[in-house]
Amino acid sequence: MEGWQVLVLNQTYEPLHFCNLRRAVIMLLKGKAQEVEYDGRVIYSPSISIQAPTVIRLNRYIKKPYLVGVRFSKKNVFKRDNYTCQYCGSYGVEMTIDHVVPRSRGGITSWENVVVACQRCNLKKGDRTLYESGLTLLRKPKKPYFLLHFKNLPQADGSVRANWNKYLFRD
16 A cells, blocks of 8 residues: 555646545545545455545645746756657657747747757757748647656556546646
8 A cells, every 4th residue: 555646636627636545545534535536456444445546536626826837947848848859759868948939039938938859950940930940849838737747657557547647638
């Protein structure tokens, strides 16, 4: 039971965080949450047996502060873009950060103007706009509201990850 993680959803099915299995079972028994997904494991005690949840949903809505979100950082931009060049789609370790609208042309460093690019595409684009360089974006950059990446998810088997993936919205 130690080390098993459970995805906690808000009442509106928005992902909030992960908690350990013990905390999730306590919330279920106290009536603070309900089980949404499970993978077939069962927890036994002398008086009851309960299915081990992989995803639970809170019965009460938890209001998250509006301004609190994913902090802008180079590391989080890489996570958002899945460590993939947003111009050619290559994946690897030789990645850089590129401003879609160059800073020299008034572009700012923000979620909507920064993407991951391979060194080749970044050099090709240089200090030009997308139109001038002839490059196109695979995906329009935007601020994520909830940022999780499979590399950062808690350890879990394939069926648990499949259950989580239904609720971790990805583009």
